[in-house]
Amino acid sequence: MSTFKDLGLNENIIKALTDLGYENPTEIQLKSIPQVIASKQDLKAFAQTGTGKTAAFSLPILEQIDANSSDTQAVILSPTRELALQIATNINDFSKYLKGVKCEAVYGGASIEEQIRKLKKGVQIVVGTPGRTVDLINRKQLKLEKIQWLVLDEADEMLNMGFKDELDKILEVTPEDKQTLLFSATFPQEVESIARNYMNKPVEISSGQKNKGSDQVSHQYYVVSERNRYAALKRIADVNPDIYSIIFCRTRRETQEVADKLIKDGYNADALHGDLSQAQRDSVMEKFRNKTLQLLVATDVAARGLDVNDLTHVINHKLPDQIESYTHRSGRTGRAGKEGISIAIVTGREKGKLRPIERIIGKQFVSTQVPTGKEICQNQLLKLIDKVHDIKVNDTEINDFLPSIYEKLEGLDREELIKRFVSIEFNTFLSYYENAPDLNDSEQMRGSDRGSDTRGKRRDDENMTRFFINIGRKDKLNPARLIGLINDQRIAKNIEIGQIEILDTFSFFELDKNYQDETISAFQKGDVDFEGRNVNVEVTEKKRSGRGGGGSSRRDGGGSGRRENSDSEGGRRSRSGGGKPRSKDRKTAGGGDSASGFGRKRSDSKSFGNTKPSQRRKG
Numbered sequence: 001m002s003t004f005k006d007l008g009l010n011e012n013i014i015k016a017l018t019d020l021g022y023e024n025p026t027e028i029q030l031k032s033i034p035q036v037i038a039s040k041q042d043l044k045a046f047a048q049t050g051t052g053k054t055a056a057f058s059l060p061i062l063e064q065i066d067a068n069s070s071d072t073q074a075v076i077l078s079p080t081r082e083l084a085l086q087i088a089t090n091i092n093d094f095s096k097y098l099k100g101v102k103c104e105a106v107y108g109g110a111s112i113e114e115q116i117r118k119l120k121k122g123v124q125i126v127v128g129t130p131g132r133t134v135d136l137i138n139r140k141q142l143k144l145e146k147i148q149w150l151v152l153d154e155a156d157e158m159l160n161m162g163f164k165d166e167l168d169k170i171l172e173v174t175p176e177d178k179q180t181l182l183f184s185a186t187f188p189q190e191v192e193s194i195a196r197n198y199m200n201k202p203v204e205i206s207s208g209q210k211n212k213g214s215d216q217v218s219h220q221y222y223v224v225s226e227r228n229r230y231a232a233l234k235r236i237a238d239v240n241p242d243i244y245s246i247i248f249c250r251t252r253r254e255t256q257e258v259a260d261k262l263i264k265d266g267y268n269a270d271a272l273h274g275d276l277s278q279a280q281r282d283s284v285m286e287k288f289r290n291k292t293l294q295l296l297v298a299t300d301v302a303a304r305g306l307d308v309n310d311l312t313h314v315i316n317h318k319l320p321d322q323i324e325s326y327t328h329r330s331g332r333t334g335r336a337g338k339e340g341i342s343i344a345i346v347t348g349r350e351k352g353k354l355r356p357i358e359r360i361i362g363k364q365f366v367s368t369q370v371p372t373g374k375e376i377c378q379n380q381l382l383k384l385i386d387k388v389h390d391i392k393v394n395d396t397e398i399n400d401f402l403p404s405i406y407e408k409l410e411g412l413d414r415e416e417l418i419k420r421f422v423s424i425e426f427n428t429f430l431s432y433y434e435n436a437p438d439l440n441d442s443e444q445m446r447g448s449d450r451g452s453d454t455r456g457k458r459r460d461d462e463n464m465t466r467f468f469i470n471i472g473r474k475d476k477l478n479p480a481r482l483i484g485l486i487n488d489q490r491i492a493k494n495i496e497i498g499q500i501e502i503l504d505t506f507s508f509f510e511l512d513k514n515y516q517d518e519t520i521s522a523f524q525k526g527d528v529d530f531e532g533r534n535v536n537v538e539v540t541e542k543k544r545s546g547r548g549g550g551g552s553s554r555r556d557g558g559g560s561g562r563r564e565n566s567d568s569e570g571g572r573r574s575r576s577g578g579g580k581p582r583s584k585d586r587k588t589a590g591g592g593d594s595a596s597g598f599g600r601k602r603s604d605s606k607s608f609g610n611t612k613p614s615q616r617r618k619g
């Protein structure tokens with residue numbers, strides 16, 4: 001494998017990279033760095049966010065920059081202030097052992113005089129947002145005559161955000177002989193036309209396939225009715241106690257509303273959108289970055305500057321209007337080699353939007369059931385038990401209290417004690433989700449509106465056999481891994497896979513019924529192992545169709561036992577009192593807002609979720 005040294009970078013840059021913990025170049029760095037060092041030809045790079053593209057364009061520039069000259073030699077354009085600042089910080093880190101190299105970020109919403117003062121001192125690399133860059137050019141404060149490199153980072157986003165005129169202007173006034181480096185995650189027509197009009201026979205490189213999503217991300221969708229959208233969102237958060245996620249909304253208003261509801265319901269959430277002041281946005285982003293915030297509800301534009309690598313989920317509360325935005329949203333997870341899940345919550349009507357996205361990301365969405373109350377309780381309970389298991393006991397402090405504690409608990413055996421301690425936390429969850437309705441819009445999940453191609457067929461129960469498999473979430477199984485496992489058995493070429501249901505210790509999947517016997521024998525023959533467990537697959541009873549249908553015969557009641565009425569979670573909650581509200585919660589909970597009951601009841605159960613990042617119930 002090539003090292004940074006093999007790519008032609010000098011010792012001082014490599015030393016800085018070592019300080020940052022960069023051991024080996026990423027794919028895009030492997031392709032871009034030697035190309036830009038060796039050639040003045042323009043470069044068009046397909047690169048997702050999170051693939052290391054900042055270093056891919058900055059390192060070869062730093063390798064060639066003339067530190068003895070104070071002329072501006074490189075301009076890097078980025079869509080947002082946050083991204084510009086992040087790129088400048090990265091470049092300053094990369095160049096810390098390069099004497100005399102200066103890099104500054106220029107962006108709107110901050111004093112232009114201050115930025116001019118810095119530019120006057122001589123800055124070789126300027127990272128700017130398009131608007132502020134044009135402003136500085138017009139004021140003749142940013143001199144472009146000596147520019148050798150112009151980088152367009154996230155070109156698609158800059159165009160999405162309406163910076164076409166600014167880009168045209170900058171591209172027109174920069175010297176002909178400069179090298180233009182264009183980086184984009186997607187290549188809609190507008191980006192192609194920039195490349196056509198302003199670039200000279202660019203070399204094309206890519207990490208991953210053009211316009212494709214990251215391989216590390218699996219895509220799931222949940223079908224619910226409009227009025228259950230928010231309740232489904234909460235269940236997704238509840239079934240994943242360690243969730244660390246951006247929830248994307250389409251408008252500032254929707255963003256604020258969802259965040260307000262989550263906060264009111266006791267989740268550790270906040271909003272990020274353009275109506276907030278810069279100081280407010282900075283504060284929210286900081287909290288999210290350092291994981292004191294677990295759920296960030298954001299618009300596409302506002303979330304752009306966030307550099308967070310370890311999101312567990314990206315949730316599309318509503319799908320974006322522009323298909324390309326989905327790639328950007330989902331690219332927020334599955335970064336730096338980690339796995340991630342991108343979730344779309346859709347109504348029956350919105351389901352048609354999934355197909356065009358699938359074409360772009362080159363992957364299929366997996367139909368997933370909104371978790372039942374039982375599944376949520378089970379996950380939360382296991383999380384609680386893990387916490388009890390891992391808690392550090394402060395022996396010195398607790399010792400003095402133990403005699404009186406033992407005295408009070410005398411007569412209770414081990415089993416009784418465990419049950420009682422766990423119930424302190426668990427009862428609130430249990431009663432909250434008691435008789436929780438099925439939120440899945442099962443009529444719509446059948447896929448009748450997904451066209452007459454194989455997708456439609458594959459969700460048609462008539463053609464599918466339902467299988468039980470003895471592994472589940474606890475074995476680190478997710479829909480993507482299950483599909484991989486099925487494919488590994490080579491049952492048949494392009495076999496149709498239907499609904500997948502992952503539960504904690506076991507799961508279900510549907511496959512083309514024509515291959516029922518082959519499926520069973522493939523799993524038996526292969527003596528299949530998964531995460532150290534011997535895999536067992538059996539045919540099981542189909543789920544009954546329609547609302548209120550029970551689970552398969554294997555199901556232990558979770559997800560069935562459906563409602564007598566069609567209450568949303570909120571309505572049910574407001575009838576099920578209990579819990580000891582704290583005064584803070586009482587204040588915010590009024591007005592009969594159905595959502596408020598949750599926060600009140602669960603405000604007692606601070607230890608659900610995790611300590612970090614969660615502390616998920618406020619207060």
Ligand code: AMP
Pocket residue numbers: 021022023024025026029048049050051052053054055307309336
């Ligand atoms: P970027 O796509 O430039 O935003 O980079 C995504 C993340 O990967 C950032 O946190 C970088 O610091 C990190 N990164 C980039 N290149 C490397 C590398 N070669 N080794 C380790 N981490 C890297």
